[in-house]
Amino acid sequence: MDLFTPFDCRDVTARNRVMVSPMCQYSCEDEDGLATDWHLVHLGSRAAGGAGIVMSEATAVTPRGRISPKDLGIWSDDHADALAPVTEFIAEQGATSAIQLAHAGRKASTNRPGDGGGPVHGDRGWTPVGPTTEPWPHDEPLSTERLDAADIERITEAFTEAAVRAVDAGFDIVELHAAHGYLLHEFLSPVTNTREDDYGGSFENRTRFLREVVVSVREAIPEGTPLFVRISATDWLPDRESWTVDDSTRLAAELRPLGVDLIDVSAGAIHPDQQVPDTGPHYQVPYAEQVAESGVPVGTVGKITTPEGADEIIRNGRAALAIVGREHLRDPYFALHAAESLGYELPVPRQYTRGFQ
Numbered sequence: 001m002d003l004f005t006p007f008d009c010r011d012v013t014a015r016n017r018v019m020v021s022p023m024c025q026y027s028c029e030d031e032d033g034l035a036t037d038w039h040l041v042h043l044g045s046r047a048a049g050g051a052g053i054v055m056s057e058a059t060a061v062t063p064r065g066r067i068s069p070k071d072l073g074i075w076s077d078d079h080a081d082a083l084a085p086v087t088e089f090i091a092e093q094g095a096t097s098a099i100q101l102a103h104a105g106r107k108a109s110t111n112r113p114g115d116g117g118g119p120v121h122g123d124r125g126w127t128p129v130g131p132t133t134e135p136w137p138h139d140e141p142l143s144t145e146r147l148d149a150a151d152i153e154r155i156t157e158a159f160t161e162a163a164v165r166a167v168d169a170g171f172d173i174v175e176l177h178a179a180h181g182y183l184l185h186e187f188l189s190p191v192t193n194t195r196e197d198d199y200g201g202s203f204e205n206r207t208r209f210l211r212e213v214v215v216s217v218r219e220a221i222p223e224g225t226p227l228f229v230r231i232s233a234t235d236w237l238p239d240r241e242s243w244t245v246d247d248s249t250r251l252a253a254e255l256r257p258l259g260v261d262l263i264d265v266s267a268g269a270i271h272p273d274q275q276v277p278d279t280g281p282h283y284q285v286p287y288a289e290q291v292a293e294s295g296v297p298v299g300t301v302g303k304i305t306t307p308e309g310a311d312e313i314i315r316n317g318r319a320a321l322a323i324v325g326r327e328h329l330r331d332p333y334f335a336l337h338a339a340e341s342l343g344y345e346l347p348v349p350r351q352y353t354r355g356f357q
């Protein structure tokens with residue numbers, strides 16, 4: 001097994017084990033969540049660049065679930081129609097397409113990083129929702145609405161409808177975003193979830209919302225479509241009651257029988273007080289290895305920047321997928337270059353073969 005061993009999952013075979021990590025592009029022109037030429041060119045060029053799986057950015061299942069006004073969405077059929085050319089192009093390049101379905105929860109209505117971050121107040125902004133009314137601690141926090149059980153059911157339905165639309169738009173893999181302090185993570189973590197109803201308190205209650213979304217999405221999408229879940233393995237808040245790697249391992253074991261095929265293991269971002277450890281190369285691989293003890297296949301992400309490093313992770317069975325984020329912003333042809341330098345068969349687009357002879 002190595003980086004260029006195909007990845008088989010249900011009815012999908014990805015040509016190699018390099019996955020483009022989901023990365024927000026903040027590029028919807030009219031703040032309407034519709035994919036633009038940017039999304040086609042950005043995701044399409046990573047597919048032409050040889051990646052096995054090309055994952056979309058966090059794609060909002062409701063308008064209030066966007067992080068920033070310019071985030072991608074999939075809350076209507078028009079959104080799916082706008083994404084269909086993207087999946088078609090990715091498939092033409094021999095790559096596998098994946099979509100990350102997301103709800104930003106209390107971190108919604110935020111300016112994109114290039115605009116300084118911080119909350120979007122006024123007409124362009126909206127009221128975020130969360131497990132409680134406790135807002136994300138911006139300097140000038142937005143008032144935040146606590147979801148009741150009926151709201152939770154509606155958002156579960158929104159994830160489900162979005163997943164069906166995504167499959168109709170041609171996506172091969174569906175991933176649920178339950179990491180980075182967004183809505184599903186906010187329910188998992190005792191840092192943000194202090195509810196006293198069926199959705200708060202015990203581990204079972206805090207994981208209920210995610211489990212309900214998983215069950216509902218799994219039932220609605222085809223049997224052959226893989227379902228991934230991205231989690232933050234740890235909240236990086238060791239000094240208070242928080243979500244830990246042990247919790248993640250237990251969660252993974254519980255998600256497997258519900259039809260989850262892979263846990264995409266990231267970390268952090270539930271609270272600005274987090275204590276991020278040394279973020280050297282591959283710093284999150286040990287979390288993935290621990291989560292894999294659950295018996296569920298894992299993907300690992302975080303400072304994977306070299307072909308040799310990505311290959312080592314797969315060869316040594318440390319993860320099933322090497323998920324590459326920022327290096328793909330620097331080099332859309334990361335996988336192609338990896339194949340070239342490691343001596344594997346090149347996934348070169350026909351049009352580019354003369355450049356590699």
Ligand SMILES: Cc1cc2nc3c(=O)[nH]c(=O)nc-3n(C[C@H](O)[C@H](O)[C@H](O)COP(=O)(O)O)c2cc1C
Pocket residue numbers: 021022023024025057058100177179180230266301302303304323324325326327
């Ligand atoms: C510009 C940018 C946007 C990101 N957007 C998302 C996102 O939409 N969903 C997500 O789960 N992670 C997102 N992330 C985190 C990355 O997917 C990845 O986990 C992180 O950058 C660490 O991997 P890397 O060191 O390979 O970049 C984003 C990161 C960057 C740099």
